[in-house]
Structure formats: structure tokens, C-alpha cells
Amino acid sequence: MKKIITQAILATALFYLIGSCSVVDQDKNVAEDITKPNIVIIYLDDLGYGDVGTQGATAINTPNMDRLANGGIRFTNGYASSATCTPSRYALLTGTYPWRKANARILPGTAPLLIDTSEWTLPKMLLSQGYHTGIVGKWHLGLGRGNVDWNEHISPGPNEVGFDYSYIMAATQDRVPTVYIENGGVVGLDTSDPILISYEENFEGEPTGKDNPELLTMKWHHGHNASIVNGIPRIGYMKGGESAKWKDEDMADEFLNKAQAYVKAHKEEPFFLYYALQQPHVPRTPHPRFVGATELGPRGDVIAEADWMIGEFLKTLETEGILQNTLVILTSDNGPVLNDGYYDKAVELNGAHQATAGLRGGKYSLFEAGTRVPFFVHWQGMIEPKVSDALVSQIDLMSSLGSLIGLDQRFADSEDLIDVFMGKSDEGRDELILEASSRTAYRCGDWVMIPPYDGPAINDWVNIELGNSSEYLLYDLGNDPGQQTNSANDQPELLSQMIERYKEIVGQHKMNGSQLDLK
Ligand code: NG6
Ligand code: CA
Numbered sequence: 001m002k003k004i005i006t007q008a009i010l011a012t013a014l015f016y017l018i019g020s021c022s023v024v025d026q027d028k029n030v031a032e033d034i035t036k037p038n039i040v041i042i043y044l045d046d047l048g049y050g051d052v053g054t055q056g057a058t059a060i061n062t063p064n065m066d067r068l069a070n071g072g073i074r075f076t077n078g079y080a081s082s083a084t085c086t087p088s089r090y091a092l093l094t095g096t097y098p099w100r101k102a103n104a105r106i107l108p109g110t111a112p113l114l115i116d117t118s119e120w121t122l123p124k125m126l127l128s129q130g131y132h133t134g135i136v137g138k139w140h141l142g143l144g145r146g147n148v149d150w151n152e153h154i155s156p157g158p159n160e161v162g163f164d165y166s167y168i169m170a171a172t173q174d175r176v177p178t179v180y181i182e183n184g185g186v187v188g189l190d191t192s193d194p195i196l197i198s199y200e201e202n203f204e205g206e207p208t209g210k211d212n213p214e215l216l217t218m219k220w221h222h223g224h225n226a227s228i229v230n231g232i233p234r235i236g237y238m239k240g241g242e243s244a245k246w247k248d249e250d251m252a253d254e255f256l257n258k259a260q261a262y263v264k265a266h267k268e269e270p271f272f273l274y275y276a277l278q279q280p281h282v283p284r285t286p287h288p289r290f291v292g293a294t295e296l297g298p299r300g301d302v303i304a305e306a307d308w309m310i311g312e313f314l315k316t317l318e319t320e321g322i323l324q325n326t327l328v329i330l331t332s333d334n335g336p337v338l339n340d341g342y343y344d345k346a347v348e349l350n351g352a353h354q355a356t357a358g359l360r361g362g363k364y365s366l367f368e369a370g371t372r373v374p375f376f377v378h379w380q381g382m383i384e385p386k387v388s389d390a391l392v393s394q395i396d397l398m399s400s401l402g403s404l405i406g407l408d409q410r411f412a413d414s415e416d417l418i419d420v421f422m423g424k425s426d427e428g429r430d431e432l433i434l435e436a437s438s439r440t441a442y443r444c445g446d447w448v449m450i451p452p453y454d455g456p457a458i459n460d461w462v463n464i465e466l467g468n469s470s471e472y473l474l475y476d477l478g479n480d481p482g483q484q485t486n487s488a489n490d491q492p493e494l495l496s497q498m499i500e501r502y503k504e505i506v507g508q509h510k511m512n513g514s515q516l517d518l519k
Contacts, residue, residue: 036130036270036405037379038326040317041397042068042310043092043274044374045085045138045172045281048336050357051303052374059353060300061293064311068330068378071385073423078375079393080334083364083436085140085172088333088394089276090114093121093141093161095398095414099435099506108199109171109236111142115161120411122398123162126272129405134165134266136258137276143170143181150177150195150241154184163274167258169246173278173285174341176238178229178245180254188244195241202226202237209233218283219343222461232283232342248285251278252302256309260316267320275313279306282340296353297345299338324381327404329421331394332373337363337462347463360483364459366436366450366467367483377421390420390428391443397421433505436467442502446478449488449498474498 049055053062054069081091086107087098094115098104103114115121123133135158143157158166167182177197180187186195202208207215209225210233217231227238230248246254259275284298286305294300310330317323336355338346340363361367375392377383399414400421410416419425434441434448441450450473458465467473474488474495488495 037382038267038270038322039126039131039272039401040326040328041092041272041274042313042328042330043089043137043276044306044330044332045276045278046334046336046340046363047280047303047306047332047374048355048357048362048369049359049372049374050354051280051336055374056354056357059294059296059351060303060307062303062307064307064314065330065374065376067314068310068328068376069374071380072328072376072378072383073385073421074387075375075377075392076387076389077391077428078331078373079371079391079432079434080332080373081371081393081395081435083334083361083366083370083434085138085281085333086114087435089139089141091413092333092394092397093123093274094119095122095395095411097395097413097433097435099433099438099440100413105438107140107142107171109175109177110148110197110199111171112144112146113156113160114142117156117160119161121162122401123272123274125162125398125402125407125411126270126405127162127164129402129407130270132165132266132269132271133163133273134167134262134271135163135274135276136167136262137169137255137274138172138278138281139166139168139181139276140171148197150179150186150197151189151191154181154186157181157184159183165262167255167262168276169251169278172235172281173248173251174224174232174234174282176227176229176234176236177241178234178238179241180244180246186241186244189241190243193240193242195244196239197236199236203239206237206239208237220341221339221343222341224282224341232285248283249287251285252287252305252309256312259313263313263316263320263322267322277306277309279303280336282342282344284342284344284346295349296351297349299344299346300349300353327377327379327382327401329397330374330376330378335359335361335363335365335369335371335373337464339462341461358482360465361467362462362464364436364462364466365464366434366439366441366453367465368448368477368481370436370467371434377423379422383423386423388420388423388426388428390417390426391430391432392417392420392428393432396429431501431505433502439467440502440506441467442498442505443477444498444501446476447474447494447498448477448483449474449495449502451499451502472499 293304
């Protein structure tokens with residue numbers, strides 16, 4: 001009898017739980033005293049939830065990230081939209097779930113622009129409201145229309161989807177072309193030494209990581225065995241463009257300088273800066289002044305380096321007198337990975353450091369560490385510091401920031417959570433779809449459901465559990481943040497309701513068979 005009653009109570013509770021998941025709160029208001037602050041998104045690449053001091057790291061000092069975390073809202077349930085880069089960045093900039101978009105997966109350096117130039121984007125929205133908009137750092141959303149001539153003006157790109165100014169690397173630090181591109185032009189290019197790029201085949205006579213190990217200063221572990229630039233073997237083949245090639249060790253300073261210059265040039269008008277740092281993605285190449293900053297080797301050192309850059313950047317906002325008028329958001333495009341394809345001692349020197357903060361999985365994974373990332377929102381004088389457990393996603397920034405500056409519009413999958421981001425409410429999302437390499441999972445309240453997927457349970461290269469299983473997985477994150485107990489069998493009703501709602505949202509989205517894409 002007792003059991004039946006308990007079940008009845010549980011079923012009622014589930015009804016409310018699931019019921020609440022389909023309700024979107026439309027009554028969120030913007031505080032009246034907010035007009036048009038500058039907005040900066042500091043976006044790290046592969047920074048884990050536990051890589052930040054405030055969130056448990058002791059082997060890396062991150063005083064500047066801590067300053068943002070402790071002086072603003074620190075979200076404990078803040079998510080990137082995907083467990084890899086391109087899809088997360090696509091979602092951040094469009095407010096659209098990446099699994100809705102064909103080809104929103106890790107892109108090669110030759111991929112065409114993923115964002116349609118007719119799509120609404122975060123920078124376009126801000127542009128339409130009188131903001132100046134800039135991006136400095138990693139792009140990785142494709143360029144051109146499929147056959148880019150790197151020696152001509154490269155278009156469409158960031159400048160065609162809402163950025164007034166762009167200073168970017170095309171894809172990733174480990175992919176060619178290894179050059180900076182400013183407003184569509186390769187920086188420092190000597191036209192008598194034109195750039196040729198291919199992801200299909202090598203150019204005759206060019207050394208590769210595979211065939212010329214003697215030329216390498218960093219060794220590849222998996223992938224990364226094509227063209228060699230600065231002694232580092234990359235993904236993809238490149239010939240020419242010698243004078244334009246970046247120096248890996250200087251990249252962090254280069255992006256910082258450009259970000260600072262952007263702020264100085266636009267401090268008189270409202271501006272939006274998307275400052276997309278390359279750390280701690282591979283290849284990890286700290287400037288010599290950060291080598292040995294930690295005992296974790298290059299992975300720890302580049303996080304210390306990134307932290308320093310963030311500190312210098314904040315100082316610039318301060319000395320220019322605009323820190324109090326600038327909303328700063330810091331987050332990461334996906335979770336952490338130690339060995340992501342080079343021998344750089346990230347695994348060997350890791351010691352007790354927990355980049356995942358004990359969450360399961362990591363980059364590429366549907367488990368929590370794939371997408372639950374550092375997520376801090378800071379606005380000196382306007383946001384009261386606090387820790388919030390509200391469920392928020394980077395996808396929500398677009399509608400929320402629109403709402404902040406007075407727009408009464410919701411974009412795509414982006415919810416208006418401005419009151420949550422401003423610390424006035426802890427009512428975040430009710431539900432969220434998580435994504436990893438085109439596979440999706442469903443979170444509702446504290447519960448997360450991962451449907452069955454083919455494919456290996458672990459990716460041996462990166463040594464990360466991917467979340468593939470022949471069974472449904474169901475976890476109560478409130479009591480089991482490390483996802484150790486699969487409750488699917490104990491909670492059949494909850495499971496079936498969650499599956500139903502999940503299917504309602506993802507619709508025709510391919511729910512099975514997607515594999516980890518490491519191309
Ligand atoms: C993978 C790379 C990995 C990294 C990742 C993109 C191999 C074997 N692995 O394909 O090193 O570059 O793509 O990372 O090549 S992301 O953060 O930009 O999504
Ligand atoms: Ca990344």
C-alpha cells in the first residue's frame with residue numbers, strides 16, 4: 001500500500017516536473033535603469049568547469065577569472081550548447097540549437113561560412129540597436145562560399161554576419177591556414193608568396209608531420225600529422241604565406257593587443273566585443289614568460305596565460321573608465337580534454353587536478369563535463385555577486401542581451417533570462433537540449449536523459465567517455481552530479497515522459513547512429 005501511495009505521489013510530482021518543462025516564462029522584465037552597456041563575451045576554448053580557482057582548481061592560479069566569478073554571478077549550471085567548438089559558437093551567435101543546423105560540426109579550415117548571411121545573429125541584433133561590434137580571436141565558423149582564395153578578400157565571414165570589425169584565426173590553432181585575418185584580409189601576406197590550402201592532399205615537396213618527424217618541436221599523438229608550421233604539425237596542408245604565419249607563442253598577446261585596441265577605439269560608443277581566446281586548446285604554446293607558471297605543463301601554463309590576458313583586458317576597461325559600464329561574460333565553448341592529439345604531457349603532469357571538477361566525461365561527451373562550463377556574468381556596480389544554480393545556456397544570451405537593451409523579441413531557441421543573468425531571479429530554464437557531435441540529450445529540472453547511441457563508450461584517443469550506451473541513461477544531477485547511478489530502470493514513468501518531451505523538441509533530428517566526428 002505504502003508503495004502504491006509513494007508511486008502516486010511520485011507520478012504527480014513527475015507530472016508537474018514535466019509539465020513545467022514545456023512552460024516558457026514570458027514575464028521577465030528588464031530593470032529600467034539599464035540602457036546600453038558595453039558587452040564583452042570572453043570565450044575560452046576547451047576550458048573545463050574545474051580549471052578555474054573559484055571552481056576548485058588549486059594547481060592553477062586564475063585570479064582574474066576568479067575576480068569575474070566572485071564579483072559577479074557564478075553559474076553552477078551554465079552550459080555551452082555543444083561539447084565541441086563550431087556548434088557551440090554557432091549557437092552562441094545565432095541563438096539556435098546547433099543540431100538544427102546542417103553541418104554544425106567541427107569544421108576544417110576550408111569550410112564555407114556556416115551562418116547564413118540572412119540569419120539573425122547576436123552581433124547583428126546589437127548592430128541594429130546602435131552598437132559597434134567586433135570579434136577578436138578564434139572564429140571556426142567557416143569562411144567564404146567553399147573555394148576561398150586566401151590571397152584575395154575573404155568573404156563572406158564575420159563582417160557579413162554582423163561584425164563591424166574582425167581580427168581572427170579562421171579555424172583552430174591546430175588547423176591551417178595558420179594566419180590572422182583582419183576584416184577579410186590575411187595580415188602580413190606577401191603576394192609573391194601566395195597561400196595555398198588543402199585538406200585533401202599535400203603540396204608537392206612540402207614536409208609533413210607524418211613523413212618528417214625530424215622537423216618537429218612538438219610531436220603528434222593522433223591526427224595532426226599534415227603540414228608543419230613553426231615545428232608543430234597541423235591538420236590540413238598549407239603552402240606559401242611564410243610572412244603571414246603566426247608565431248604560436250605570441251598568439252595570446254596578439255589577441256589581447258587587438259582586443260585592447262578595439263576597446264580604446266570604441267569606448268565612446270556602445271560596443272560589443274567577442275573576445276575568443278585560443279587557450280587551452282591544442283597546440284598549447286605558452287609564451288616563454290608563462291612556461292612553468294604551473295606544474296601541470298603546457299595545459300596549465302596556457303590557462304595561467306589566458307588568465308593574465310583577461311586581467312590585462314579588464315585593466316584596460318578600468319583605465320579607460322568603462323568597467324562600470326561594461327557587462328562582461330566569461331565562458332567556454334566546451335569542456336576539457338587532456339590529450340587532444342599532441343604529446344604535451346597534459347596527462348602525465350595532471351596530478352590531482354580535476355579539469356572536469358568531478359563531472360563525468362569531457363570534451364566530445366554527452367555527459368556533463370562536455371557542456372557544463374565556467375559561466376560568469378560580471379557588471380561592476382550593477383550585479384550583486386552571487387552563486388546561482390539556475391539552469392542557463394549560452395544560447396540564451398542573444399534574447400537576454402536583446403531584452404537588456406530594450407528589445408522585445410525572442411530569437412530562435414534563445415530564452416530571455418536577463419533577470420537571471422542580472423542576478424534578480426534564479427528561475428532559469430526549465431529544460432535544455434545538450435549536444436555532442438550531433439548526438440543530443442535532454443535535461444529537465446535536475447534530471448538528464450541520454451538516449452541510446454551506437455558507437456564506442458570511450459574514445460580511446462582522448463580517453464573520454466562519450467555517453468554512448470545501448471540503453472537509456474537517466475541521472476538525477478541534484479543528488480548525483482557525477483552521473484554514477486543510472487536511474488532509467490527505477491524511474492520508468494519519468495523516463496518515458498522525458499523521452500516524449502525530448503522527441504517533441506528534437507523532432508526529426510537524427511536521434512541515433514551519430515558518431516564522434518574527428519575529421
Ligand atoms: C578534432 C581534433 C582535435 C581538435 C578538435 C576541434 C584530431 C584527431 N582531433 O578533430 O585536436 O582540433 O577537432 O576542437 O584531429 S574544437 O574545440 O575546435 O571543437
Ligand atoms: Ca573548443
